[in-house]
Amino acid sequence: MCQQQKLYLAPVIVLFLFSLAFAQKKDSCSECHSQFEGPLGDPVQMMKTDIHKAKGLSCMDCHGGDASLDDATMAMDPRKGFIARPKPANVPAFCGKCHSNADFIKKFNPAQRIDQESEFLTSVHGKLLKSGDQKVATCISCHGNHGVRAVADPRSPVYATNVAETCSKCHAKAEYMEGYKIPHDQYEKYKNSVHAKALYERQDRSAPTCNSCHGNHGAAPPGVSSIANVCGQCHVRQSTLFQAGPHKSVFDAMGIGECIQCHNNHEILAPHDDMIGGGEKSTCTSCHVEGDAGFTTATRIRARLEDLVLANSRALDILNRAERAGMQVSKAKFDLGESRDSLTNARVLIHSFSYGEVEKVIKPGLDIALNSYQAGENAMNELGFRRKGLAVSLFFILFLAGLVYLKIRQIESKPK
Numbered sequence: 001m002c003q004q005q006k007l008y009l010a011p012v013i014v015l016f017l018f019s020l021a022f023a024q025k026k027d028s029c030s031e032c033h034s035q036f037e038g039p040l041g042d043p044v045q046m047m048k049t050d051i052h053k054a055k056g057l058s059c060m061d062c063h064g065g066d067a068s069l070d071d072a073t074m075a076m077d078p079r080k081g082f083i084a085r086p087k088p089a090n091v092p093a094f095c096g097k098c099h100s101n102a103d104f105i106k107k108f109n110p111a112q113r114i115d116q117e118s119e120f121l122t123s124v125h126g127k128l129l130k131s132g133d134q135k136v137a138t139c140i141s142c143h144g145n146h147g148v149r150a151v152a153d154p155r156s157p158v159y160a161t162n163v164a165e166t167c168s169k170c171h172a173k174a175e176y177m178e179g180y181k182i183p184h185d186q187y188e189k190y191k192n193s194v195h196a197k198a199l200y201e202r203q204d205r206s207a208p209t210c211n212s213c214h215g216n217h218g219a220a221p222p223g224v225s226s227i228a229n230v231c232g233q234c235h236v237r238q239s240t241l242f243q244a245g246p247h248k249s250v251f252d253a254m255g256i257g258e259c260i261q262c263h264n265n266h267e268i269l270a271p272h273d274d275m276i277g278g279g280e281k282s283t284c285t286s287c288h289v290e291g292d293a294g295f296t297t298a299t300r301i302r303a304r305l306e307d308l309v310l311a312n313s314r315a316l317d318i319l320n321r322a323e324r325a326g327m328q329v330s331k332a333k334f335d336l337g338e339s340r341d342s343l344t345n346a347r348v349l350i351h352s353f354s355y356g357e358v359e360k361v362i363k364p365g366l367d368i369a370l371n372s373y374q375a376g377e378n379a380m381n382e383l384g385f386r387r388k389g390l391a392v393s394l395f396f397i398l399f400l401a402g403l404v405y406l407k408i409r410q411i412e413s414k415p416k
């Protein structure tokens with residue numbers, strides 16, 4: 001080959017190498033399926049937003065078969081591992097073939113968990129699935145099959161603000177849940193709760209939704225022996241007090257959840273002071289009766305809460321009036337904040353179910369509220385004093401003005 005011929009060939013070789021490097025692996029599955037409309041073609045469209053596609057995986061990685069062949073029968077040959085449509089009972093293993101395989105998954109993301117399948121199998125969903133129930137949730141009920149999104153994607157069906165809707169597809173449907181012995185009101189009740197309000201209205205992602213309490217894949221969240229005791233994960237102070245108090249052992253013996261007895265599990269509403277004491281709305285009177293130690297404690301704590309609430313509102317009222325009249329009371333108002341903190345604190349300490357513990361914060365709170373009230377009263381007294389002073393000086397000014405006026409008249413009326 002002469003020098004000139006070599007020169008002509010060079011770009012051809014470079015182009016050839018380029019095309020090799022950029023050549024897509026043949027994907028006859030997508031090529032052929034993209035020609036269909038409906039269920040046969042939709043997967044190709046839906047895969048465009050799929051995390052698996054984004055990670056370089058294809059139809060064949062899930063379904064098996066041979067994507068290098070153009071013939072339908074040969075490409076979709078079960079002898080080449082082709083699975084058209086896994087039965088519900090086989091879905092966990094279908095997804096788990098990768099997701100339970102540490103070596104495989106860690107190549108994509110070293111931090112990714114590989115316990116979804118094993119945890120799922122321990123859940124009520126997983127156990128019923130094994131026993132032949134086809135209506136329970138499997139991987140694809142919660143994540144979808146084509147168009148699976150990263151869990152951190154706000155459009156994912158398992159993103160915090162979408163989870164409740166995803167579970168409710170089955171759990172809120174009376175007909176679907178017919179035949180099971182459990183209620184179908186979890187979604188409705190949850191939507192009414194302080195937790196849902198915090199999550200949906202204030203976008204507070206630390207507030208729980210279904211999977212925060214029930215676990216992502218059915219196993220209870222770490223450190224929780226029973227879902228009935230899941231609240232302490234987040235409400236640490238109340239839980240610590242409860243554990244040390246008189247109810248822990250008796251609730252355990254009665255088989256009652258630590259917190260849900262008084263607060264419910266799904267429909268947790270904003271707490272109020274009527275929840276303690278001897279009244280109808282009290283949570284204590286379902287077990288304690290007049291005369292027993294629990295009842296006495298309940299009514300005593302309630303009375304002290306009322307004292308503090310009243311002292312706070314009296315103080316705030318007079319300080320507001322003084323402020324509107326232009327008196328300087330910002331220091332007293334600031335101090336009163338501390339008394340309101342005592343009230344908040346007392347409502348937490350209720351969970352010790354001990355009068356002495358609650359009183360420890362009520363007493364100082366009351367002192368502050370009384371001092372603030374006093375400051376308000378002083379300001380109002382001073383205001384009264386200033387007003388009187390003003391009236392007296394006004395009187396003297398007018399009196400003097402009158403005298404001056406008379407004097408002028410007297411001078412003017414003198415004959416010249």
Ligand code: HEC
Nearest residue numbers: 028029032059060063064065066067070071072075084085
């Ligand atoms: C030449 C066209 C062609 C190729 C190539 C092809 N398919 Fe298909 N595929 C079809 C047709 C037609 C059907 C529907 C009839 C049938 O089930 O055989 C189908 C059905 C399917 C189904 C659904 C079966 C069901 O029961 O609903 C899946 C899943 C599927 N193909 C996946 C694949 C995968 C994965 C590949 C690549 C390994 C592939 N196909 C390659 C034409 C093709």
Ligand code: HEC
Nearest residue numbers: 029030033039040043044047052058059062085086140145
């Ligand atoms: C993440 C794994 C996964 C990938 C990737 C995947 N599929 Fe599927 N596919 C599934 C599962 C699971 C089902 C069964 C869904 C069911 O039973 O509801 C399914 C069902 C189907 C069906 C039957 C749909 C129906 O409604 O009748 C077709 C056709 C299909 N897939 C084609 C494809 C094609 C084509 C690709 C690539 C573009 C692909 N799939 C990629 C998991 C996957």
Ligand code: HEC
Nearest residue numbers: 092095096099113116117120137138139142151158211216
């Ligand atoms: C009842 C609904 C449900 C079922 C069934 C389910 N998942 Fe999940 N999955 C979730 C939720 C909720 C998350 C967590 C989202 C988050 O972290 O905010 C999640 C997270 C994941 C993650 C991200 C990593 C992780 O563990 O947090 C993967 C991967 C995953 N699931 C795969 C699977 C597989 C595979 C199956 C079947 C064996 C499955 N899921 C079954 C609801 C479900």
Ligand code: HEC
Nearest residue numbers: 051055061062094095098108109112139143149150151152
């Ligand atoms: C061929 C292997 C394979 C199969 C089969 C497979 N996946 Fe995946 N999946 C992956 C890989 C790899 C990732 C990316 C992991 C990462 O980057 O964290 C992933 C990611 C995911 C994620 C997002 C995880 C996150 O942290 O955001 C979900 C959800 C998921 N897969 C669900 C499923 C479901 C449901 C099935 C069954 C229908 C399935 N996968 C089947 C390999 C697979």
Ligand code: HEC
Nearest residue numbers: 124125135136137141166167169170180181182210211214
């Ligand atoms: C595909 C429908 C479906 C979806 C989606 C689904 N579930 Fe279920 N779930 C069921 C069925 C059916 C049962 C069986 C009822 C029973 O336990 O008797 C069940 C059982 C349960 C149980 C056990 C109830 C008991 O005490 O027996 C819990 C807890 C549960 N699901 C929570 C969830 C959560 C949380 C989600 C969403 C992350 C979810 N489920 C999504 C269908 C579904």
Ligand code: HEC
Nearest residue numbers: 164167171182183186187190208209210213227228260265
């Ligand atoms: C704040 C925690 C929490 C949240 C949020 C939560 N649950 Fe529950 N759930 C519980 C507790 C606690 C129980 C009772 C468990 C027990 O008694 O052992 C329960 C029971 C259940 C049961 C069994 C049947 C029943 O009603 O007693 C199902 C099903 C269930 N929850 C589904 C859901 C669904 C769906 C959501 C979201 C809409 C949800 N849960 C949100 C804590 C929670």
Ligand code: HEC
Nearest residue numbers: 194198206207208212230231233234259263265268270271
């Ligand atoms: C994942 C964390 C988490 C879990 C689990 C949890 N909560 Fe909450 N809870 C919150 C957050 C966040 C708020 C909102 C606080 C606020 O109002 O700013 C809240 C609010 C509350 C309130 C209202 C507080 C107030 O002052 O208005 C009560 C009562 C409550 N939760 C009880 C429970 C009970 C009972 C359980 C268990 C069945 C539970 N929580 C489980 C995070 C959690």
Ligand code: HEC
Nearest residue numbers: 246250261275276283284286287288292293294297298353
């Ligand atoms: C589910 C039933 C139940 C509820 C609700 C309940 N208790 Fe109790 N409580 C008990 C039992 C049982 C004991 C141990 C037996 C006893 O001393 O009466 C107990 C013990 C106590 C004790 C210790 C009594 C002693 O002898 O030292 C106090 C204090 C107490 N409860 C206060 C309360 C208060 C306050 C409430 C409401 C906020 C409340 N309890 C709600 C069942 C309950």
Ligand code: HEC
Nearest residue numbers: 231235238239242258259262271272273275276283347348
């Ligand atoms: C025996 C009934 C009872 C039990 C059990 C109980 N609480 Fe309470 N809870 C109350 C009462 C009463 C209040 C005070 C309401 C008020 O005065 O505003 C309250 C208030 C609260 C509040 C809001 C005020 C605060 O403390 O900041 C939260 C949050 C709370 N409880 C969580 C829990 C958790 C978590 C558990 C379980 C560890 C639990 N509760 C167990 C009766 C109970």
